[in-house]
Structures are given as structure tokens and as C-alpha cells.
Amino acid sequence: MPELPEVETTRRGITPHIENNTITKVIVRNRSLRWPIPTGLNTKLKNRKILSVTRRAKYLLLKTDVGSLIIHLGMSGSLRISPMTTAVEKHDHFELQFKDGNCLRLRDPRRFGAVLWTKNDPQEHKLLINLGPEPLDKTFNADLLFNKSRKRKTSIKQFIMDAKIVVGVGNIYASESLFLAGIQPKRLAGKITKKHALDLTAAIKKILKQAIKQGGTTLKDFKSSDGKPGYFQQKLKVYDRKGEACATCKKPIKQITLGQRSTFYCTHCQK
Numbered sequence: 001m002p003e004l005p006e007v008e009t010t011r012r013g014i015t016p017h018i019e020n021n022t023i024t025k026v027i028v029r030n031r032s033l034r035w036p037i038p039t040g041l042n043t044k045l046k047n048r049k050i051l052s053v054t055r056r057a058k059y060l061l062l063k064t065d066v067g068s069l070i071i072h073l074g075m076s077g078s079l080r081i082s083p084m085t086t087a088v089e090k091h092d093h094f095e096l097q098f099k100d101g102n103c104l105r106l107r108d109p110r111r112f113g114a115v116l117w118t119k120n121d122p123q124e125h126k127l128l129i130n131l132g133p134e135p136l137d138k139t140f141n142a143d144l145l146f147n148k149s150r151k152r153k154t155s156i157k158q159f160i161m162d163a164k165i166v167v168g169v170g171n172i173y174a175s176e177s178l179f180l181a182g183i184q185p186k187r188l189a190g191k192i193t194k195k196h197a198l199d200l201t202a203a204i205k206k207i208l209k210q211a212i213k214q215g216g217t218t219l220k221d222f223k224s225s226d227g228k229p230g231y232f233q234q235k236l237k238v239y240d241r242k243g244e245a246c247a248t249c250k251k252p253i254k255q256i257t258l259g260q261r262s263t264f265y266c267t268h269c270q271k
């Protein structure tokens with residue numbers, strides 16, 4: 001599943017190709033994604049220029065002077081730039097064609113992705129307005145994490161995965177951040193110390209920045225037509241490493257289930 005680093009990598013990959021580029025045609029081949037792709041997009045967007053490509057949580061926001069497209073990659077979506085003469089594949093559901101002969105194609109085999117439209121500020125859209133801070137933003141800091149966690153009886157892992165607290169900390173990154181911060185994932189959010197909050201916010205930022213940096217090396221994949229999304233294998237310390245030796249203490253990594261999600265940690269290094 002594309003997580004925040006993949007979405008940010010996608011944003012950086014497609015931006016130079018579509019920003020300030022003029023849309024000549026919008027093609028919807030299959031409207032039934034997570035929500036139906038709205039009708040009339042070709043009329044609205046024909047001859048409009050993409051003014052900016054930004055990201056909020058895992059939503060990509062393509063702004064024009066008449067409104068914004070909000071794109072989510074869902075479980076299996078990917079965006080690619082290719083010449084519009086490139087053969088269309090089975091799961092290429094949505095396409096923006098540009099004046100320079102290239103197109104932006106959304107491929108989504110499982111169709112949990114979304115293409116939405118708003119003529120207003122997309123930050124005010126109902127899907128975005130209640131989201132917590134961006135993890136790499138200064139507004140996400142130890143004080144915020146500590147204060148919001150008081151009296152919370154959920155596990156710290158589920159707490160940091162709650163998009164109302166902070167966006168973009170998916171299952172993999174939650175396990176990895178808690179390992180880096182030395183915090184046991186089952187610990188109650190209300191019981192973390194100020195030191196924990198400081199270590200954990202720093203760990204989340206570090207892990208996500210690393211993943212984005214690694215994604216940058218695969219940017220070239222966004223301009224290919226081989227159908228492979230530009231996602232990347234990351235160097236993980238605990239996630240999906242059940243029974244393998246902890247990188248720090250060599251004891252086996254443990255797997256548990258928390259909030260129905262696989263959770264990996266070291267019983268020795270994480271307290």
C-alpha cells in the first residue's frame with residue numbers, strides 16, 4: 001500500500017512534468033473507484049493549467065485556477081507520466097493528457113483509490129479538514145504528542161497511527177519509529193513520558209525522511225511505461241522480521257497483533 005513516503009515521492013516525481021503544463025483532455029476509463037470519479041471533469045479542466053502539485057497526508061492536490069483535483073492512491077494505485085501514445089493497460093482508469101504530448105495515468109488494480117474534485121480550497125474538503133498535523137511539520141512536536149496522549153488508554157502504536165493525532169504514520173512506520181525510540185508498542189499512550197514523546201516525534205520524522213530520501217532514488221520510474229510503480233523496498237529494522245535477530249541486541253524480534261495490525265518489536269530494547 002502506498003504510504004506517505006511513496007505519495008511524497010510520487011508528488012516529487014510527477015511535479016516537474018505536470019506543473020505549469022496545460023491539460024488538453026481528461027479521460028475516465030472506469031469511474032468506479034472508492035468513490036465514483038465525478039462527471040464533467042473534461043469540460044472543467046480542458047485548457048486549464050496545473051498551477052501546483054501539493055500533498056496533504058496521502059492526498060495529492062492538483063490545483064488549477066478553477067478548482068483542484070484530489071487524488072488518493074488507495075491500496076494499489078500508482079501514477080505515471082508517459083507519452084499519451086503508450087498502450088493503455090487494463091487497470092489504467094484515469095488519465096490527464098497534456099499539451100506536451102505526455103499524460104498522467106492512474107493505475108489502480110484494486111480500485112480503492114480516488115479522484116475527486118473541489119472548486120474550493122481542498123484543505124477545507126471533508127476528507128482533509130479534520131486531519132492532524134503533517135509529521136514533518138513543526139506543528140507535530142513532542143509537546144503536542146505528550147499533551148494529546150494524556151489519559152488516553154489506547155496503545156502508543158495505535159495512537160500514533162490515528163490520523164487525528166498525526167497523519168502518515170502507517171503500520172510499517174509505526175513499528176519502525178517505536179523501535180528507534182525504544183518504546184514498547186503496547187505501552188498505553190497515556191503512560192508515555194515527556195522523554196518518550198521527544199524521542200518518538202524525532203524517530204517518526206527521521207524514519208519518514210529516510211523513506212522519502214530512499215524513494216528519491218527511484219524517481220526515474222515515474223517516467224516509464226513498464227507499469228511498475230515507483231515504490232521502494234526499505235531497510236526495515238523490525239517490521240516483518242519476526243524471529244530474526246534485533247540489530248541492536250541480537251534477541252529475536254517478536255510479532256504481536258495490536259488493533260488487528262501486525263506489530264513487530266524487540267522485547268529487550270523496547271520498554
Ligand SMILES: [Zn+2]
Pocket residue numbers: 246247248249250251266267268269270
Ligand atoms: Zn533488541
